[in-house]
Amino acid sequence: MWASLVSFRLWEPATPVQIRASPFNMVKTKKARHAGRFGTGYGTRVRKRLNVIEDAQRKKQTCPYCKKPGVKRVASGIWHCKKCGKKFAGPAYSLKK
Numbered sequence: 001m002w003a004s005l006v007s008f009r010l011w012e013p014a015t016p017v018q019i020r021a022s023p024f025n026m027v028k029t030k031k032a033r034h035a036g037r038f039g040t041g042y043g044t045r046v047r048k049r050l051n052v053i054e055d056a057q058r059k060k061q062t063c064p065y066c067k068k069p070g071v072k073r074v075a076s077g078i079w080h081c082k083k084c085g086k087k088f089a090g091p092a093y094s095l096k097k
């Protein structure tokens with residue numbers, strides 16, 4: 001009991017912003033959202049912008065070739081469509097504006 005409490009405390013970063021990997025706990029972190037994984041150390045503006053960008057990034061991207069939603073971002077500006085297997089260059093974060 002005591003040991004588990006201690007390890008739990010160690011696991012927790014000393015920040016008021018909740019950072020959890022689990023989707024259940026993510027519900028509680030309204031403000032931090034995607035930026036929560038960075039904890040403090042970044043300003044509000046950067047974190048807000050990151051949330052906007054990553055929201056768009058996580059939505060299903062539609063392939064401009066086969067029009068199917070199977071495109072994943074490989075790297076910044078590099079996209080790969082699972083459906084037709086095409087790899088193409090495009091916008092850095094999201095195919096949709």
Ligand SMILES: [Zn+2]
Binds near residue numbers: 065
């Ligand atoms: Zn495609």
